[in-house]
Amino acid sequence: MKQQNIRWGLVIFITPMLLWLLLLIVLPQLDMLFMAVRAENDLGEMGFSLINFKTFFFEPIYWRTFARTATFAIFVTFLTFVITLPVAFYITKVVSPKFQGFLAVLILMPFWVSELVRVYGWMILLRESGFINHFLVKFHILDKPVEMLYNDATMIMGLVYTSMLFMLVPLLSVLESLDNSLIEAAYDLGANMWTILIKIIIPHSMPGIVSGSIVVFMLTLGNYLTPNLMGGKNGLWFTEQIYNQFIASFNWNQGSAFGFLLLILSSVIIWVGLKLSKQKLGQVMQ
């Protein structure tokens, strides 16, 4: 009797899961792959073709944007890690416990606000008629305002700003679990700051670093808003190419091929990252 009850529970719990994952994740991805390997032939009929992938590899603009997006996303992920690690360390280990909770809440606040509002804030700060230029001119540091938006450095800063939260949260939680006495012991044995960082803090934080990096990398790679609003005309991002194929050129087959390539790229880089750091996706994501 009890055995039957449990099976009945399994059916109820598993049905919505299967429907969700099958209809909204698996089938759409398969359909995208199916669209990507089809194109019109000379007679104007739809059929199997690899022309969409060929276009990608033989048009420099496409694969260059692709390579550029990938390298920038890796760089942004690394930069986010370097900037947020000291902050997470400060909150969990250095500041007095009185302020710890307050600082942790305060630091997460801005990230609840829409990405669009945050990017808009940066635009108001940095543009030619913006806040920073206003003061630079007023105090005669500059003769006339300069455009600080629409270049790669600004775009990278925007991407780092947007994704810091997803590095901070896992870092805060792994550092929380790091036993202070390990650091004290190393200090007593004469280790300097660098040794402690490399031998104790980073190895202990590895699961958090990897899960943070995966999410930051994926969000940066798939970001459309920040590169589009803060990057320049030359600041092409691969998601913009996908958008253009779908919405502007209305070439859904080409767009699907690009989408599929982006999916492969993100999976491969995440897989390599997991292998290099000897972590498992199932454990890292919990």
Next chain:
Amino acid sequence: MIRNLPQSKRYSLGFKIYIILFFVFLFAPLAITCVLAFNDSMFPALPWKGFTLDWFTGTSIERTGIFHDQINLDSIWVSFKVAFFVSIFSTIVGTMGAFLFEQEEFRFKQVLFFLMLAPLVIPGVILGISILLLSNTLGLFFEQTFGIDIALFRPGFWLVVLGQFSFITTIVTLIVSARLKKFDRTLEEAAMNLGATRFETIIHITLRYLKPAIIGGLAVSFLMSFENFNTTLFLVSSQATLPINLYLQVRDGSTPVINAISVLLITGTSILAVINLYFTKSED
């Protein structure tokens, strides 16, 4: 080094400066956006020309405040409706998912678990276009085979809900699972020994224990849905959600009305975040 070890003056001072700079970096764009919403000027820029509430309550043609700006109000309402349905659906399915992965044993559990994590590593843009493609394929299929035109398969309200649901559910599943992991299952056994059915046990014992995580899941999914841009971009029709509508305005130049909307958003999300924090803290 750490708080209970001796540290040099230079080290602790340097660290403090770094943290202060980080917080300035973090809050500067939001603070400036809010301040300029109250500037009595036609552009969201300095110099400061005095305080005004026109960008909230103004009714003149050049200065229509957000409370009288029908297009923006409509898009806020659309976002509310989308977020309402997404948060309800993904919390229900996500909670069921947590039960499935924490309390049931079945073949291929690991495979399904990895599949459930997949939306976290698929870029949002890809989720959006792939769901657009599938719905288009299905729409064509139904039209050609049965001659019926199903509105659900065209870009629009429900497709946006489905698109956001597809990855937000993963996050709710993880939030609820984290709490369910810590649950003492002997409580369930005790209830069942005293004659409760499994269904009654879940309602009275397990769900009550999960309440903070479920409320947290609702709040997080509501916010994520309300702010989503990347996935929504490909699935909207003329009924734009607030982020899409703001994006179009920011791209084509800006007025302080956008700042006013930002002030409302910042206030609203902060309040929701604090409420969420209060619930998770108080019930732990």
